[in-house]
Amino acid sequence: xxxxxxxxxxxxxxxxxxxxxxxxxxxxxxxxxxxxxxxxxxxxxxxxxxxxxxxxxxxxxxxxxxxxxxxxxxxxxxxxxxxxxxxxxxxxxxxxxxxxxxxxxxxxxxx
Amino acid sequence: xxxxxxxxxxxxxxxxxxxxxxxxxxxxxxxxxxxxxxxxxxxxxxxxxxxxxxxxxxxxxxxxxxxxxxxxxxxxxxxxxxxxxxxxxxxxxxxxxxxxxxxxxxxxxx
Numbered sequence: 033x034x035x036x037x038x039x040x041x042x043x044x045x046x047x048x049x050x051x052x053x054x055x056x057x058x059x060x061x062x063x064x065x066x067x068x069x070x071x072x073x074x075x076x077x078x079x080x081x082x083x084x085x086x087x088x089x090x091x092x093x094x095x096x097x098x099x100x101x102x103x104x105x106x107x108x109x110x111x112x113x114x115x116x117x118x119x120x121x122x123x124x125x126x127x128x129x130x131x132x133x134x135x136x137x138x139x140x141x142x143x
Numbered sequence: 144x145x146x147x148x149x150x151x152x153x154x155x156x157x158x159x160x161x162x163x164x165x166x167x168x169x170x171x172x173x174x175x176x177x178x179x180x181x182x183x184x185x186x187x188x189x190x191x192x193x194x195x196x197x198x199x200x201x202x203x204x205x206x207x208x209x210x211x212x213x214x215x216x217x218x219x220x221x222x223x224x225x226x227x228x229x230x231x232x233x234x235x236x237x238x239x240x241x242x243x244x245x246x247x248x249x250x251x252x253x
Contacts, residue, residue: 075231131189134179
């Protein structure tokens with residue numbers, strides 16, 4: 033059974049650019065959540081999608097957005113990148129909201 | 144105000160000892176609690192979940208929940224060097240939003 037797949041694994045972007053990260057959940061999982069992990073702030077909740085609907089959102093600026101497709105795959109977009117956006121971005125999927133499984137993450141570096 | 148608080152550690156225990164990891168949460172509306180283990184450079188992996196007051200055991204791991212005190216703990220018996228990692232406590236709110244603590248780093252010395 034394939035796990036949660038995130039692409040790309042590593043990304044280097046310049047300030048002001050935008051970036052799109054992709055997440056393919058475990059087959060059958062309809063809930064997908066996104067998190068930002070930094071050494072100083074730990075794991076912070078970005079948003080959660082279920083059946084293409086955003087059900088909850090964390091305390092991030094509007095530059096951070098996401099969407100979910102009918103096949104449950106999800107994308108996260110960050111516009112006008114700032115140096116502080118450098119982080120590990122983790123996607124997690126769940127079938128029943130218990131026992132989220134995390135992907136390997138996308139490490140974004142903004143220079 | 145952080146919703147989930149953990150001591151960052153590091154917590155050092157000798158091999159074979161019991162490691163005790165603690166977590167407090169601020170919102171009484173939280174329904175469920177989870178412990179994740181994260182090795183350096185890896186993504187978090189779920190170890191235990193607990194929903195009701197009391198203890199829940201799974202192998203060498205025991206999760207404890209006290210909703211009145213808003214306190215969650217994880218005990219690791221017979222600690223092994225391979226248990227050395229950062230342990231993240233998470234609380235579920237509104238049925239679809241997780242808040243994670245900043246994690247406690249555990250070092251198990253051979």
